[in-house]
Amino acid sequence: MGAPRLGRVTPEQLAQALHTVLTDAVAAGELGVDVPDPGELRVERPRNREHGDWSSNVALQLARGAGMPPRQLAEAVASRLGRVDGVAAVEVAGPGFLNISLDAASAGELARTIVETGEAFGRNELMAGRTINLEFVSANPTGPLHIGHTRWAALGDALRRLLTACGADVTAEHYINDAGSQMDKFGASIVATARGTEVPEGGYSGEWIDRLAEQLLAERPDLLDLPEAESTALARQRGYELQLSQIQQTLADFNVHFDVWFSERSLHESGKVEEAVARLREQGHVFDLDGAVWLRTTDFGDDRDRVLIRANGEPTYFASDCAYYLSKRDRGFTEKVYMLGADHHGYVGRLKAIAACAGDDPERNIEVLIGQLINIRGERMGKRRGNALFLTDLLEWIGADPVRYSLERYPADSPLDLDGEELRKRSNDNPVFYVQYAHARTCNVARLAGEDGVHRGDGFDPSLLTHGTEAVLLAALGDFPRVVTQAAELREPHRVARYLEDLAGRFHKWYDDCRVRPMTAEEEITDLHRSRLWLNDATRQVLANGLGLLGVSAPERM
Structure with missing residues (x-):
């Protein structure tokens, strides 16, 4: 084939040059080995700049198949690679690493490559063909987003951008927990606040409930004249709409994008929960005991079996989880990524068990990421009443860019204690x-x-x-x-x-x-x-x- 030429040097081009060199060496009878595709040949920056511009472990990678010591194979490759136009020198180091130095012109060509490639530089198609559902935040629509949601909002959106940059087809999804008793208590809390009476036990109180009550009374002056059940239902629905809208606006202000807002309530209203139970029963993993319907998740590593339908006929939240997983599966998402808070460690086993019971591979079709807690200190916190800190407060106090960046520059599994005043400094x-x-x-x-x-x-x-x-x-x-x-x-x-x-x-x-x-x-x-x-x-x-x-x-x- 002849020696390749290097112009605008990227790792991919160096890998292609290595592929050509290896192919030529095999054709010349110098090596007897199956040459991998260029994408399988690793080219990386050395940790020590004195070791050259790039390094490769290709000799160690192929030595066994070639039936020769790695260093001997490396020397054979180095001899040919050193003749490639644009390569200044190739040294063999240690057991057989190749340290590659480029001439200044070849190295400098990268500047033109980057400028001409523009926004596409750094993007690739390595994950092309992968369809990923990325679920994060998934807050209850009963109050504003608080500091506990903020970390996954930043990290989840950044991960969406990264996966997309690598060619994956990513759908960012927010699961709206709008079913269950907490929504009834939410509606009752708004009505009680509008009446000036105590909220029900386990209900909600705070400035946002006061605002919702005030807005609802302005829209419906007859709210308090309605029968209790009717006023609660009205407050539940309208309060939900207003609060969800506020959550969506806050996330937009935080530069967080969701493709889908999926309603838990829609699973119940469409019969998808009952359908999910029936489908899992067909798979052979559902059994009945003491009047309840169970999913045998212990067969797949869960610490105990889970109730799907209570003895009183009411579906559990776990049944909704099953229906939601099957919905993602039915919508064509081969990979489901769940990003959950620090208090959800127990969900890892049960979600993977759901995947297995549904006939999926829990090691390939589902991934559960757990984020640790964060604390933000500062003068603004000292002036607040109580311990609640909402995302809207953080945006007003610190700003979207410092909050996002500060949360994104640490691994998700590390607890954070940040100083808000320091984050504000220019x-x-x-x-x-x-x-x-x-x-x-x-x-x-x-x-x-x-x-x-x-x-x-x-x-x-x-x-x-x-x-x-x-x-x-x-x-x-x-x-x-x-x-x-x-x-x-x-x-x-x-x-x-x-x-x-x-x-x-x-x-x-x-x-x-x-x-x-x-x-x-x-x-x-x-x-x-x-x-x-x-x-x-x-x-x-x-x-x-x-x-x-x-x-x-x-x-x-x-």
């Missing part, structure tokens, strides 16, 4: 400000460079990007697609946030050491200035793309 000690400021600085650099007559279209010579900070910055930019893929696969949006902070730091260092604009009006504008503008704009694009995956804005001025 300083480099505040991670979201640090990253957003880097983006705004790239925009300012481009704006001022244009005023000085430095334009990308007038020239680009990537071989001029030889400063040490430029090599480091290019290496970081090239790592973005891998970070996106890994964050999606591991369900860990915090990897993107931490990457952006590292990238911002590398950019600030480059900004301090390398000039995009001429120092004086007399200085001649050269391709070095223009090439650095390409690198500046490539950094801006990656920062914007990464912040977009987190649902955080990328301001042009700060």
Whole structure:
């Protein structure tokens, strides 16, 4: 085939070059091995920059099949890979790792690739063909979203963006818990508040109930003249509509998007709960005992069997869970991801058991993620009455970007104790400000460079990007697609946030050491200035793309 050429170097192109080199070596009789597809050949950034621009464990990966020591195989591959145009050097390290260094021109071409690819840089099709239902938040429509919902709102929406960026067909779904006794108590609480009497035991009280009662009385002055059952039913329905609308608006203000708002009540009204019980009985996992109907979930790892229909004929909440799972299955979602709060650990086993009883593979068709609790301290909290802190309060006090970013930069399974006043600060000690400021600085650099007559279209010579900070910055930019893929696969949006902070730091260092604009009006504008503008704009694009995956804005001025 001949030695391949590398222009705009990405890990995928290096993997393709490795594939070509291996294929040629097999054809020449130097190796006897089945060459994997390029997508199966790993090319990664080395942890230590001194070890080159990229590294590969391909020799260790193929040594057994080739019937030769990994280091010997690596040396054979290195000899051929070193002749690839754009590769400056290939060294064999340790038991057989390949450390690959590119020449400056090949490394610098990445800047043009990023700018020309634009918003699509970092996206891929690795998850194409996968249909995923992603359920998160799923709050009761009996009150505003509180701090406990906030973490999954941020992380769930970021995960939706990441999975979509990797080619998956994702439906973000909010399960509305609008059935059951809590809704009756909700309606009764509104009526009691309107009457000025005590709310029923287990009912709801608070400023939001006061507002709902006031609004309902304004709409229906005859509310208190109606029979109790009628007034409660009216308050339940209208209160539900108003509260759900407020939840939807709050999530929109938090930049959280849902494709589907699924009503639990619709499962009961359409007969889907009874249908689910019948379908599970056909699967052979339903049995009757003591007048109740049970699902034998212990067959699939649950700690005890679960009641579906009580002895009095009333379906349990678990029966709704079963009907809801089957609904997702019927709607074509082969993968169901549930994002649940810290108090839902017990749900993991029962949800996986539902999947197994329905005939699915609980290791492939369902995934349950548990988020830990958070606490936000600060002056605003000290001025509040009681312990409730709603998402609307957080947005007013701190702002959507700092709240989202701060929640997304930590793993979901780590408890958080954040300082609200610190999150409000516009300083480099505040991670979201640090990253957003880097983006705004790239925009300012481009704006001022244009005023000085430095334009990308007038020239680009990537071989001029030889400063040490430029090599480091290019290496970081090239790592973005891998970070996106890994964050999606591991369900860990915090990897993107931490990457952006590292990238911002590398950019600030480059900004301090390398000039995009001429120092004086007399200085001649050269391709070095223009090439650095390409690198500046490539950094801006990656920062914007990464912040977009987190649902955080990328301001042009700060």
